[in-house]
Amino acid sequence: MKTIVITQAGAPEVLQLQDRPQPAILPTEVLIKVAAAGVNRPDVLQRKGNYPPPAGASADVPGLEVAGTILEAGADCTQWKVGDKVCALVSGAGYAEYCAVPEGQCLPVPENLSLIEAASLPETYFTVWSNVFDRGRLQPGERLLIHGGSSGIGVAAIQLAKAWGATVYVTAGSDVKCAFCEKLGADQAIHYKTESFKDVVKQLTQKKGVDVILDMIGGDYTPDNLEVLREEGRLVLINFMKGDETTIKLSHIMRKRLTVTGSTLRPRDAAFKAAIASQLKKYVWPWLGTGKVKPVIHSTFPLAEAAAAHRLMESSEHIGKIVLVVE
Ligand SMILES: NC(=O)c1ccc[n+]([C@@H]2O[C@H](COP(=O)([O-])OP(=O)(O)OC[C@H]3O[C@@H](n4cnc5c(N)ncnc54)[C@H](OP(=O)(O)O)[C@@H]3O)[C@@H](O)[C@H]2O)c1
Numbered sequence: 001m002k003t004i005v006i007t008q009a010g011a012p013e014v015l016q017l018q019d020r021p022q023p024a025i026l027p028t029e030v031l032i033k034v035a036a037a038g039v040n041r042p043d044v045l046q047r048k049g050n051y052p053p054p055a056g057a058s059a060d061v062p063g064l065e066v067a068g069t070i071l072e073a074g075a076d077c078t079q080w081k082v083g084d085k086v087c088a089l090v091s092g093a094g095y096a097e098y099c100a101v102p103e104g105q106c107l108p109v110p111e112n113l114s115l116i117e118a119a120s121l122p123e124t125y126f127t128v129w130s131n132v133f134d135r136g137r138l139q140p141g142e143r144l145l146i147h148g149g150s151s152g153i154g155v156a157a158i159q160l161a162k163a164w165g166a167t168v169y170v171t172a173g174s175d176v177k178c179a180f181c182e183k184l185g186a187d188q189a190i191h192y193k194t195e196s197f198k199d200v201v202k203q204l205t206q207k208k209g210v211d212v213i214l215d216m217i218g219g220d221y222t223p224d225n226l227e228v229l230r231e232e233g234r235l236v237l238i239n240f241m242k243g244d245e246t247t248i249k250l251s252h253i254m255r256k257r258l259t260v261t262g263s264t265l266r267p268r269d270a271a272f273k274a275a276i277a278s279q280l281k282k283y284v285w286p287w288l289g290t291g292k293v294k295p296v297i298h299s300t301f302p303l304a305e306a307a308a309a310h311r312l313m314e315s316s317e318h319i320g321k322i323v324l325v326v327e
Contacts, residue, residue: 001019001020001021001022001096001097001098002017002018002019002096002097002303002304003017003018003019003020003061003093003095003096003097004016004017004018004061004062004063004095004096004303004304004306004324005017005018005020005060005061006046006047006060006061006062007060009047009048009049010047010048010049012047012306012307012308012310012311012314013307014047014307015047015062015095015306015307015310017303017304017306020061020096022097022098023093023096023098023099023100024100025072025074025100026074026100026102027074027075027076027077028074028076028077028102028103028104028270029074029077029100029101029102029103030070030072030073030074030077030080030086030100030101030103030106031070031071031072031073031098031099031100032066032067032068032069032070032071032086032088032098032099032100032101032106033068033069033070033071033097033098033327034066034067034068034094034096034097034098034099034326034327035066035067035068035069035115035116035119035325035326035327036066036067036068036115036116036118036119036120036300036323036324036325036326036327037063037065037066037067037094037095037096037099037119037303037323037324037326038063038064038065038066038094038119038120038121038122038123038124038152038321038322038323038324039306039309039310039313039321039322039323039324040064040065040123040124040152041151041152041239041313042064042123042266043062043063043064043095043310044310044313044314046062047062047310053091053092053266054091054266054267056091057091057092057093057266058092058093061092061093061094061095061096062092062093062094062095062306063090063092063093063094063095063096063099063324064089064090064091064092064094064122064123064266065087065088065089065090065094065119065120065121065122065123066087066088066090066094066099066101066119066122067085067086067087067088067109067115067116067118067119067121068085068086068099068115068326068327069083069084069085069086070082070083070084070085070086070106071098073103074103077103078103079103079104079106080103080106084108085108085109085115085118086106086107086108086109087106087107087109087115087118087119087121087122088101088105088106088107088122089101089105089122089123089126089265089273089277090105091266091267092266095303095306095324096326097303097326102270102273102274104270104271104273104274104277105122105270105273105274105277106277107121107122107277107280107281107285108281108285110285110288110289111289112288112289112291113288113295116297116300116323116325117294117295117297118295119323120152120295120296120297120320120321120323121156121288121295123152123265124152124153124155124156124157124321125156125160125280125284126265126273126276126277126280127153127156127238127265128153128156128157128160128214129160129276129279129280129283129284130263130265130276131214131236131238131262131263132144132157132160132161132212132214132236133160133164133279134276134279135234135236135261135262135263136212136214136234136236136261137212137234138161138164138166138211138212139166139211140164140165140166141165141166141167142166142167142210142211142212143166143167143168143169143205143209143210143211143212143230144157144161144166144167144168144169144210144211144212144213144214145169145170145171145197145201145210145212145213145214145225145228146158146161146168146169146170146171146186146213146214147170147171147192147197147213147214147215147216147217147221148170148171148172148216148217149170149171149172149177149178149181149186149189150170150172150173150177150180150181150318150319150320151216152320152321152322153214153216153238154170154172154181155181155184155296155319155320155321156293157214158170158181158184158185158186159184159185159292159293159294160284160287160293162185162186163284163287163292163293167187168185168186168187169186169187169188169189169190169200169201169204169210170186170188170189170190171189171190171191171192171197172189172190172191172192173191173192173193173316174191174193175191176319177189177319178190178191180319184296188200188204196224197221197224197228198224198227198228201228202228205228205230208230209227209228209229209230209233210228210229210230210233211229211230211232211233211234212233212234212235212236213225213228213229213233213234213235213236214236214238215235215236215237215238216237216238216239216240216241217239217240217241217242218237218239218240218241218242218243218244218246219240219241219242219243219244219245219246220242220243220246221242222235222246222248223246223247223248223249226248226249226252226253226258226260227249227252229252229256229258230256231256231257232256232257232258232259233256233258233259234258234259234260234261235258235259235260235261236261236262236263237260237261237262238262238263238264295320295321296319296320296321297320297321297322297323298312298318298319298320298321298322299312299318299322299323300322300323300324300325301322301323301324301325302324302325303324303325303326305324306324309322309324
C-alpha cells in the first residue's frame, strides 16, 4: 500500500510516499480502507523528532485519525461489520491507504458528513472531550477560555462548549481568525498580538475570572492563566508551544483552590480511548447529526502531498482542519 513515511527527522520534505505492506489486524481490531486522514500539530512535532511515538505505534508513519470503510473485522469484533463507514482515532500510521485500529476507537460516520469531514473529527473531539469535559469538568453556564481558538482543537472546543451551554472566550492571532471564532459561536475572541488576554478576561468577567482554561501555549501564559481563573478554576494543559518552563505564584493555586492538570491522549490505552468514544457517541454524535456542531475543513491535499499540508500547518495560516485525501 501507499503510505507517507518520515524518512528522517526534519523539514516537511522528509515526508515521502513509499510502499509498505498492508497492516495485519489483531482479533479486536478492524482494517480500514482509508478515504481520508486528518493532519494534526502532533504529526508535525513527530516529523521534527520532538514527539516520539508511544510503544506499539508506528515509528515512522504519522497520522492520528482516519475515515473510511471497514474491509476486515477481527474474530473478536462485535461492533462493526465489513462495509461499515467509520472514522477512527489511531495511535499512528494514519497517513496510509489501509489502517488497523482497535474497534472501540471507531465511531460511525454521521449520514450528513463526507468521509473527508469525518476524518477531521477524532483527534480533536477525543482530545477536547477528555480535557475540557472530563479533566476540566466544564459545566453548563460556566466560562471557558480557549487559547488557539482557530486551531483544529480550538474550533472543536468552541463548538462543543457552546453546545454544552458554556460561555466561551478564545485567543487568536489575527482579526480574521478572531472574527471566524466569533462567527462559530465564541462569545468573545481576543487578538492576543494586540491585546492582553489577562486584561480582557478580567474586564469581560468583572474581575471574577473564568472557570476552565484549555491551554496549548504554556510558557509565560501560565502565570496569567492562573491569575484569570476564578475560585475552584481548572487549568488544563495539552501542550506548551511557548515552553515547558515557567514561574508561577503558588499562592494563586492555594487561595483560589485551583486545579492544574493536563494530559496526552496518544499513549493512553485502547480501553481509555474506547470509553471516550462511548461518551462522544452519546453526547456529541447527535449534535453532529443535527448540524449543531460541524467539522471545519480549511483545506485538503492528496496523500502524496503531505509535505505541503505540513508546511501549511506550520505557517499557522489555516483555520480549522487540514485533511489528506487518500482515495
Ligand atoms: N495533549 C493532547 O492530547 C493533544 C492532542 C492533540 C493536539 N494537542 C495540541 O493541541 C494544539 C493544537 O493542535 P492542532 O492540531 O489543532 O494544531 P493547529 O491547528 O496547528 O493549532 C495551533 C494553534 O496555536 C495557535 N497559537 C500559536 N501561538 C499562540 C499564542 N501565543 N497564543 C494563542 N494561540 C497561539 C495558532 O494560531 P494563531 O495564528 O492564532 O497563533 C494555531 O491556531 C497543538 O499544540 C497540539 O500539540 C494536544
